[in-house]
Amino acid sequence: MRQLFRLPTIYWALYAFVLFVSYQLVVKPAFLDGSLLALVFFLPVMGLALILPKPAERKQVLVFTIGFLILDRSLTRLDNDTTLTLIGTALVAIIGIALLARFYGKLQWNAILALVAVACLTNFTFNRENLLVLNHFTIQWQSDRLYQGEWIDYLPLGLYDVNHDNQMEIITYGNVEEVPDEPKDDSIPQTDDDRKELADELLTLKPEPLALYAFRYENGRMIRVPTNMIKEEDLARIKEQMPVDYPGFPYYVSKGDELIPQVQRQSYTEGIMQIGTSPIRAFLLDIQNIDEILKQNGGVMDQRHVFPKDSKYASLKIQNGVLSGHYEGQSFSMPTQATKILDTMQLPGGREGLIVMGEHISILTIGQGGRVEEAYSLDRKQINGLATAELIVADIDHDQTDELLVANVPSYILKPQAGGKWEILWTSDPHDKSFRFSNFARVGASQDPEIIAKARSWVSTYDRRYLSGFQYTPDGLEQTWKMYLPLINVQVGDVDGDKENEIVASVYNTHRIYVFKRHNIPVLPIAVVLSVGLLVYGVVRRFRYV
Amino acid sequence: MSNLKKPLVLGLVISLATLLGGCTYESGPKLFASDTKEAQEVTSPEENLQPAAPGEAKEALIKAIKDHKTNPKHQKFWYDGYVKNTILSRTTTSMFNGVVVNPDGYLVNGRIATQDYQYYRNKDKRYVRKGDYWITAKEEPLELDVTRGFEDWLPFLDQASVLPEEKVIGTICTPYQIKISGTDWLANSTSPLFEPLRQELAGRSDLQSILKETTVKMTFWIGTDGLIHQYQTWIIVPIPGAGYMDQEVNFRMFKFTDESIALPDVAEVEKYLLD
Numbered sequence: 040m041r042q043l044f045r046l047p048t049i050y051w052a053l054y055a056f057v058l059f060v061s062y063q064l065v066v067k068p069a070f071l072d073g074s075l076l077a078l079v080f081f082l083p084v085m086g087l088a089l090i091l092p093k094p095a096e097r098k099q100v101l102v103f104t105i106g107f108l109i110l111d112r113s114l115t116r117l118d119n120d121t122t123l124t125l126i127g128t129a130l131v132a133i134i135g136i137a138l139l140a141r142f143y144g145k146l147q148w149n150a151i152l153a154l155v156a157v158a159c160l161t162n163f164t165f166n167r168e169n170l171l172v173l174n175h176f177t178i179q180w181q182s183d184r185l186y187q188g189e190w191i192d193y194l195p196l197g198l199y200d201v202n203h204d205n206q207m208e209i210i211t212y213g214n215v216e217e218v219p220d221e222p223k224d225d226s227i228p229q230t231d232d233d234r235k236e237l238a239d240e241l242l243t244l245k246p247e248p249l250a251l252y253a254f255r256y257e258n259g260r261m262i263r264v265p266t267n268m269i270k271e272e273d274l275a276r277i278k279e280q281m282p283v284d285y286p287g288f289p290y291y292v293s294k295g296d297e298l299i300p301q302v303q304r305q306s307y308t309e310g311i312m313q314i315g316t317s318p319i320r321a322f323l324l325d326i327q328n329i330d331e332i333l334k335q336n337g338g339v340m341d342q343r344h345v346f347p348k349d350s351k352y353a354s355l356k357i358q359n360g361v362l363s364g365h366y367e368g369q370s371f372s373m374p375t376q377a378t379k380i381l382d383t384m385q386l387p388g389g390r391e392g393l394i395v396m397g398e399h400i401s402i403l404t405i406g407q408g409g410r411v412e413e414a415y416s417l418d419r420k421q422i423n424g425l426a427t428a429e430l431i432v433a434d435i436d437h438d439q440t441d442e443l444l445v446a447n448v449p450s451y452i453l454k455p456q457a458g459g460k461w462e463i464l465w466t467s468d469p470h471d472k473s474f475r476f477s478n479f480a481r482v483g484a485s486q487d488p489e490i491i492a493k494a495r496s497w498v499s500t501y502d503r504r505y506l507s508g509f510q511y512t513p514d515g516l517e518q519t520w521k522m523y524l525p526l527i528n529v530q531v532g533d534v535d536g537d538k539e540n541e542i543v544a545s546v547y548n549t550h551r552i553y554v555f556k557r558h559n560i561p562v563l564p565i566a567v568v569l570s571v572g573l574l575v576y577g578v579v580r581r582f583r584y585v
Numbered sequence: 586m587s588n589l590k591k592p593l594v595l596g597l598v599i600s601l602a603t604l605l606g607g608c609t610y611e612s613g614p615k616l617f618a619s620d621t622k623e624a625q626e627v628t629s630p631e632e633n634l635q636p637a638a639p640g641e642a643k644e645a646l647i648k649a650i651k652d653h654k655t656n657p658k659h660q661k662f663w664y665d666g667y668v669k670n671t672i673l674s675r676t677t678t679s680m681f682n683g684v685v686v687n688p689d690g691y692l693v694n695g696r697i698a699t700q701d702y703q704y705y706r707n708k709d710k711r712y713v714r715k716g717d718y719w720i721t722a723k724e725e726p727l728e729l730d731v732t733r734g735f736e737d738w739l740p741f742l743d744q745a746s747v748l749p750e751e752k753v754i755g756t757i758c759t760p761y762q763i764k765i766s767g768t769d770w771l772a773n774s775t776s777p778l779f780e781p782l783r784q785e786l787a788g789r790s791d792l793q794s795i796l797k798e799t800t801v802k803m804t805f806w807i808g809t810d811g812l813i814h815q816y817q818t819w820i821i822v823p824i825p826g827a828g829y830m831d832q833e834v835n836f837r838m839f840k841f842t843d844e845s846i847a848l849p850d851v852a853e854v855e856k857y858l859l860d
Contacts, residue, residue: 190699228859238860241715242723244697283826285672287698290679304713305722308693308704311681313727314664315734318803318818318834319778321668322767325822325832326782329795332825338791341826360794376798378823396828397798398821421617426831427674449613463615474610494610515611 051153055107057573059161063170064566071523072496091577102144107154110136114162174563175520176555180261185213186550188247195284196528199277206536209254217248244300256535289328343380350383351391371409384432384441433479435511446476473504480531483557484539634746642745642761645807653732660687661846666836672827684846707848718859737776753814754839758806767799798823
């Protein structure tokens with residue numbers, strides 16, 4: 040028992056901790072980023088590490104190392120259905136590894152204690168997903184799953200200052216509080232009534248509640264702001280400013296706080312299986328839903344009372360093929376094919392352009408007497424997939440004239456030039472299907488806004504996207520940080536009121552919201568120094584004191 | 586020891602450079618898609634379009650419909666299809682595949698907005714499968730006529746174009762194509778399905794505007810056997826607040842001479858009937 044509290048216990052614990060840091064913060068990111076290149080690099084390093092322990096100790100060190108990494112991994116994958124199964128599976132993993140270490144590795148009990156203690160500490164004391172972002176961020180908050188249903192993969196996410204106190208609230212949609220939390224019953228129905236009830240339940244597509252969720256950061260935690268506490272005027276602005284999204288369209292349409300199915304399996308299938316009529320039926324379903332949306336909007340295609348930034352444009356509306364609004368207080372209108380008011384941008388010569396989206400993109404300017412001109416345009420021939428592209432307005436070269444970041448394959452950075460021409464400042468590799476601009480904003484305490492984009496590894500062929508920060512330079516986009524999480528719906532704003540901007544995002548098909556806080560601790564250099572230090576210690580110990 | 590120093594130092598330097606060094610994403614070719622060499626060399630689909638000979642497309646479709654409906658050798662076939670709707674960055678798809686055995690019925694492996702199901706129709710029996718159970722379908726059935734609706738395109742085929750021949754699942758086909766506006770489609774189609782919308786349109790300038798801006802491009806592929814092998818319709822329709830939706834309705838029909846095609850036995854399905 041006494042040996043448990045001797046110095047070697049601390050050494051083993053320190054070794055386990057450095058091993059953890061090295062594996063999680065250096066080796067794993069290198070593999071996520073570098074793929075085979077990391078393998079080529081780390082294989083010799085592992086070979087070196089293998090010969091560093093003295094032959095008499097090699098088996099023990101190796102068993103300790105592998106045992107620790109396996110236990111650390113297995114404790115992340117426990118059966119957490121109930122507390123009992125969680126404790127039970129954790130005990131099985133711990134006892135299994137401990138016995139292996141003791142009887143195969145011939146490790147002393149103090150080493151086994153260190154192994155188990157550090158593995159437990161690294162698993163049960165903090166949110167492990169932090170390890171994927173720790174180089175530059177920590178996870179400040181992570182929501183529960185907000186959507187209880189089987190078919191929506193993601194929902195819109197936005198930020199809005201509900202209380203007008205310069206602290207942004209997180210706005211999204213969900214139904215976790217609206218859907219009763221009933222345990223899933225997988226048992227086979229026995230009575231006729233039970234069978235009939237289950238048949239009725241399974242046969243039809245049903246409406247799903249889908250409510251607005253607004254979260255406010257208070258006293259170190261996020262709380263949901265009841266929708267009835269948000270003023271009508273703010274609710275209208277939130278609706279205007281939230282990213283437009285139609286989950287399930289045209290099979291579901293949003294009505295009030297519900298998504299209502301517009302089809303049922305039998306009739307829809309029989310209709311589509313009159314194959315010649317299938318496009319007519321598809322189109323009629325579109326029109327039925329568009330009609331419903333137009334009725335809800337009073338016939339308005341899109342409108343924007345004000346932009347969430349200084350702008351000369353106000354009271355904009357598209358209705359019956361006409362765009363109307365005010366520019367510097369002067370009214371204007373023009374016929375348009377556009378259906379979406381996107382944003383405004385500063386153009387050369389101090390003009391402010393209005394960006395609208397139809398089948399193509401138009402940037403309009405308002406001249407004397409409210410005369411509207413199309414100053415710039417982008418069409419589907421210039422940019423393949425323009426209909427699904429997202430546009431972000433950003434002054435990336437700080438010349439008081441905005442550029443357009445076109446999130447697409449490939450992505451573009453476009454600078455407006457005189458005469459309605461575009462200068463292409465940068466494009467992503469045409470074969471890179473992963474890169475996509477997400478935002479342009481200040482992150483953390485930085486005063487310089489940066490490009491935030493989803494980008495895959497530099498050398499791996501694996502297409503998984505990781506959120507990264509970039510600064511534009513004439514040589515290209517210089518990466519400033521990276522998070523090893525495939526994040527979508529990326530928003531940036533001060534959600535905790537500390538005057539620094541956090542990143543708010545979600546992960547596809549999880550319906551969880553994350554808030555990431557930027558830090559300035561050089562985590563990677565520290566982790567590299569610890570890893571190299573461990574190797575150097577091994578070399579010195581191996582060759583100096585033979 | 587000295588032999589080990591050099592590779593060790595080199596390894597450390599490489600590791601530090603790799604892990605600490607900044608990465609720069611250099612620009613790709615600074616060209617719009619329309620300005621690339623590929624775009625200028627490749628003939629666009631529109632350039633491949635040739636006006637079909639007068640009556641050619643109409644005659645081919647009429648003949649194909651008749652064959653589909655009456656030729657006893659072509660009453661069993663496989664099919665697959667989908668309706669793909671893309672609005673901004675979101676795509677919602679419904680999918681279908683299975684077999685048709687005329688005049689008895691069909692089996693459909695379907696998916697609506699990521700929710701899988703099966704639909705089985707055999708004479709007067711109609712069942713939906715969800716999960717492990719079959720359930721009796723209770724809605725009033727539509728007529729079983731898989732080729733219904735092709736004839737509604739006939740009024741438009743005088744303006745059809747013909748595209749170069751191509752293979753659809755092993756069969757050489759001639760594609761015929763038309764491009765019309767939503768307004769034209771509604772005004773000239775013979776489909777009774779459009780009737781309620783025609784009546785709704787009076788006094789609805791917002792919907793009229795939607796139809797006016799809608800583009801419909803339909804292509805059907807007639808095989809050397811005279812049958813329809815593929816049927817694709819692109820519908821580009823304005824969506825409030827979301828640009829234009831690209832909707833693709835695409836069906837392929839194949840293996841018309843596969844004698845092994847059969848519907849599952851009704852008794853086998855009813856064994857797992859829940860209600």
